[in-house]
Amino acid sequence: MADVKCNHCHLVFDEKVMIKEGELNFCCKGCQGVYHILKDDGLDSFYEKLGNKTIAPPIEVEDDVERFDTKSFEDTFIKTTENGYNKIDLIIEGIHCAACVWLNEKVLFETEGIISADINFTNNKAKIVWDNEKIKLSQIILKIRSIGYNAYAYDSTVADEQAAKSKRDYFIRMMVAVFASVNIMMLSVAKYTGFFTGIDEQIREYIHIAELVFTTPVLFYSGWIFFRGAYYGLRNRVLNMDFLVSSGATLTYIYSLYVLFGGKGESYFDSVTMIITFVLVGKYLEVIGKKSAVDTLDKIKSSIPLEATVVKDGVKKAIALNNIELGDIIEIRSGEKVCIDGKIISGEGTFDESSLTGESVPVFKKMGDTIYSGTINNDALIRYETTKTYKDSTLNSIVTLLEDSLSSKPEIEYKANEVSKGFTVSILSLSLLTFLVWYFFGLDLGFDYENTNHFEKSFIVAISVIVIACPCALALATPIASLIGISELAKKGLLFKEAKFIETMAKANTLVMDKTGTITKGELKVKKARILDDNIHKLNLLYSLLDASSHPISKSVKKYLLKKYDNLELKNIIDVKNIQAKGMVAKYTNVDDKLFHIIGGNMELIKDNRINYNFESQNSVYIFAINRRVIATFELADEIREDAKELVENLKAEGLDIVMLTGDNESVAKNVASKVGIKKVVSNIDPIGKANYIKKLREEGKIVVMAGDGINDSVALASSDVSIAMGNSADITISVSDIVLLNSSLKSLNFAFMISKRTYKFIKENLLLSLIYNMITIPLAMAGFVIPLVAALSMSLSSLLVVANSMRIKLKG
The missing domain is CATH 3.40.50.1000 (HAD superfamily/HAD-like)
Structure with missing residues (x-):
């Protein structure tokens, strides 16, 4: 039986296992179902975008999706927007190309109840907002699975573990390359010395074989990350820096194999190794540079304890932060960190808030005061009642905010990325042009064009052009x-x-x-008070009106009254109205059914109510009147x-x-x-x-x-x-x-x-440096003044120059 391509996933299967439907062929019922879903929803243009690329068939997952709707899952991963919608970050498995992103976003956007769906192709992270009354998260997950992908909640801890694993893998690949490079350089010294002093042809061949042994793992193991990056770039019709490195190294490797197996000329196995090694070392140092930039985030994360001592019915118990609820009583000892925001109900002492505010002076807190997660209790046993959950606590909100900001991009980066996209195509074109000019119109015009040495020189100059060009410096300029x-x-x-x-x-x-x-400072204080009528009943109305307001002026006057009078009572005032930027008005009816119109605010409010009273001051003013008669005036000042x-x-x-x-x-x-x-x-x-x-x-x-x-x-x-x-x-x-x-x-x-101005200045400097570097080095390489080994070193140095320049942001001045 012949092999047949599935009409959905484009994978090839034996015809006898295919599901036939007229002229259509499907490898499984999952693909058949997805095909009809897309067809019925008018999304069949997905296959035009997919082109000849293949995708995985629908994923069959045994996992119970109901867990996505549980309270514990919601508390850990789901947030609420200002509009009351639910929001979550998901990682979508199976995304390989822009068409996959398009399909997922299109299907999610057209699903009733989903407000927005934004997928980042670089890390497969999706931000989804939905109306929980119309659709459940489990239904969204099933929808994603129905079109051939899988999704799970983004967890920063898991992401950190994956990043650490990736870094270790990077380091191992780099060390393999460095080890091979050291050995191959010793062989190269012998080979090049022999070139001038005379070397036996058989010895020379042995050196070439030894170079091959060291170069092969460097190219195909250490350099695998460049091949992988180039592959995914090509699948998405993008020629990136990885393509330049991998193509330059591969072409040099192939030419060296040709020389090893009988062709005329010199092998360049050492150049292959050095190209991969120099670029890998440069990349690893970039990672180190980025790590120093995000150390602040790690430091803040480390300020969050893993559990807290909760007191229930007189019993103390250590409970994980995610399981702590609003209103729980938490006990913290001297030297311990606050894990969740709350109000002190027992004890008093000083707290180190430097992790939040940067201020080193401890802040005194007493009963009723609010304490914040991440701060340190310096000197007392404190019990407090939680006013937030862990998810909404101050420090966790800061960490989330920092994580989002570190993954976002300024506008100038998008422009730089657009430039770098066309950069690679230009370099490949220049490299081909260089080869043709050197081969047909080079310096050695009298050469026999079939002479391999002449081809070799043209080839190596063209390779140098590919290797020395550095779009990565351009792409790195803004993010670092x-x-x-x-x-x-x-x-x-x-x-x-x-x-x-x-x-x-x-x-x-x-x-x-x-x-x-x-x-x-926002701490208004009454500097001068004039009580025109100190009747306690009228002062009670003033006190009641002040109590109904949260404005700083009202709070300050209320505080002043409470200090001066100890027998004030709240009255049942009605029709309380807030007049924006002016004050408040209200009504009060006493036991004799007599109605009182009460007003408290600034001179604008007094004039609006046609009260004949003039009062001027350099300070903020609060005037209180009953039935159009001024009872008291207060002058307040703010430092x-x-x-x-x-x-x-x-x-x-x-x-x-x-x-x-x-x-x-x-x-x-x-x-x-x-x-x-x-x-x-x-x-x-x-x-x-x-x-x-x-x-x-x-x-x-x-x-x-x-x-x-x-x-x-x-x-x-x-x-x-x-x-x-x-x-x-x-x-x-x-x-x-x-x-x-x-x-x-x-x-x-x-x-x-x-710092914003300094950062933007250095971004522009980085872009300028990378452009100047390429404008100088590419013509030099085209002119034949740079060999591939030096080109690789130069390429890495250009990226490190950008990183080093960015580090200057930390310097003062």
Whole structure:
């Protein structure tokens, strides 16, 4: 019986085992089913994209998919988006090409209940968002399996183990190559010495055989990673750096075999070995360079304990973090790390928060205070109640954020990758052109064209062109600098959600800052109080209105009242309304059914309610009135951050326009702005007005960075090119901001601009270095001034030069 190709997977099978369906042939019922699924869903264009490539038949997995819907699996791997949808990272097995990615994304996108599906072809990692009320995760997994692939949850621990295994494999291959290179160089010394002093032909042949013995494992074992990379590149119609290395080494190896078995000329087994060895060593050193860049992430990960001591019914028990629930009581001793966020219910002491904020000064915590995962209890036995699960804890959120940012790409990297794609084709064309010119129009025009020595010279010059060209330096220029930049930013307490924000910040020309909590400390204090009517019933209404608000001014006035009066009571006020950027209004009915209209806020609110009262101050003002009669006024001041003026001066020197936006009155705003050196001030503006102001700046062509508290300014933050959430880790604003400051120091914001500019500068330097290197070395190789051995060394040095230059990001200045 003849062999027949399956119409789905394109694999060839004996005709007698095939399932016949008219003119169609299938190797199994799985392929037959998938074929009809694609046909029925209008996705049969997949086979046009697949071309002649083959894929694996549908996977038959015995695993029970119901485990994907269990509570333990959900707690460990599934997150919730702002819109209430479920989100997970999956690894999809069986993806070999762009057509596989297209098919999976297409099928998932058209499945009801799936909101988005984004698959990264380089690591087969899929980010999937779905509506759990319409479809379960187990159904999504079955859908993926139904078209011939398998999926399982991405686990960073497993990924780290795989990365370590890959690194060990890399190291072994490199050491095999180094060992062979050392030996083959000794043989080469003997061969080249004999070339000048005279060497017996038989001895020369033995040397060639010994070189073959050492070269073969180097090419086919150590160099296997280049062949594999070239193979997958070709399958996806991409000619990459691996193709240049593998093709150059293979052609040289074949020519050397020809010489060994009787052809005229010199063998170049030593060049083959050196090409593979030099590039492998260079690649391994790149790995070491990248590792130093992600050490910050490893350091943060190591701050998370594996289990905690949970107290239940007076019994202490060690429980894994994933099994700890909201409301559990955890006990930590002196010197232990906090594993999950919570509030202290017993004990007090100092905590080292340097792993989060970078501040070395311990922070005192008492009953009712919040403590954060990753911090260290310095000196007391503490019990606290968990307010988050492990998955949502501060430190785990930081780790997740860093992992995502290290895998993201800035815009300039996409442009560099586009350039490098066409680079390889150009080099191969130049190599062929070089060979033809040297062979037919070379320096030895009187040579007999059938003379092997002339062919040899043309061939080796062409090989040198292939080997010396280095698209890897071009491709490496951006990611290595981005990795180092992100790790340096993390050390300063700055977490970038994506690497692309480094480029945006470097190009930014406008910084918009909120006043309270950003330029100032956000700790308002009553500096002067004027109680016009100290009737306790009226003060109780003031206290009740203040208690209904979460605004910093209301909190500060409430705190002042509680210190001064010890007999205040909360009243049942009704119709409480918040007037944005102005204050609050409410009503109260006493036992005699008498209605009171109560108002508390700034002068704008007083004027809006037609209350005849004038009050001017350089400070923030809170005025309380009942039935249009002012009862009390409070003047509040907020201390300016010590490093605010230095930040403004530094950023002005860098050419940035700085604008302060605030809902506070003009007098207060200008007073604060003048003290720190900000000239552009927009006051009396509500959150929507802030957002519209930023949109207007962007329409004028400005690249805007917005720094605010991440909650009240969320609309404005979302409108900017880059949003920065100020404050320490108590304010978890990761979901609304592009960059999170883990400490309250404006020095971190200064570092964000400084390191972003340095990183972007070095990215451009790296790209320039790689381009200059290729512009100089490729013509030299074409002119015949470089042998393959030197070309391989030069190629590796160019990549290492890019890595070394990127390391300079860590240097100050």
